[in-house]
Amino acid sequence: MQGNIIVYGLVGALAIALLIAAFTDIRRRQIDNWLNAAIALGAPVYWWAADLSLWPDVAMQLGVALAAFLVLAGLFALKMMGGGDVKLLAALALWLAPLTFLKLLLMMSIIGGLLTIVMAAWHFTRTRRRDAKIPYGVAIAAAGLITLAPTLEAGWRSVTGA
Template identity: 35%
Template structure:
């Protein structure tokens, strides 16, 4: 039962963040903080070595520094930066972190193109009565939390916690 909770909390948090980002163009801090707390609880419950947990926090710190630079350059939103940092914690300093970040970048391109197409055709979609969130029609930015969530969902099986829970 505990293993199922561990394996569902991370993707559930990512999906919740993506939905919030699409609907409001905001990712609440409680989602990112929750993912950090859940990581700590999950790590302790499967007895990950302390060194591995420490390196995971170091990896999240490195990702945070990169995200902070992008935020300062007005390229990335604060909620996206915090979510990406919290998610990076689940991957740690592991090759899976590179897979996750590459997946996020790839999904970011996909989401951006999709949002641009939706904005281009928004008047047609709205004319037939399909309501669209402000973030998909009028906002100047892209709800990048969707890309972060998709990248995480595509690579969750590579996380050290997933391997610890599955016994591999």
């Protein structure tokens, strides 16, 4: 994968998609299906560009994404998570190695907890109500960008020769 400009371009496109997800979640408290679909459909191109083998690499990506979707869909059914967040995380699981995805989930949890505290306090001071809607896509996007940062930096260095 080292030096593969297509991989770096795809990861850059994923980073842009994460920024769009965060922005739309802040504005509308919604992550669009077309964006989640684009992220998911970009994963096979990434697998090809990164030269992942069908077995076990791609099979592992698919298995982790399916497991993530099932667990997170359960949280959605319990009204603990939004549908767009579930789909975004499942789509991201298609891009990341299993341990990297776990790292993303841990970072997302920490960032999301801080975001929840800040947003809930801000909402309560403005409305005196405790029904704040937290744009958790921001935490997902932030954790995703932190996770992708080393690849983005390597791509920038290969393009600029720095």
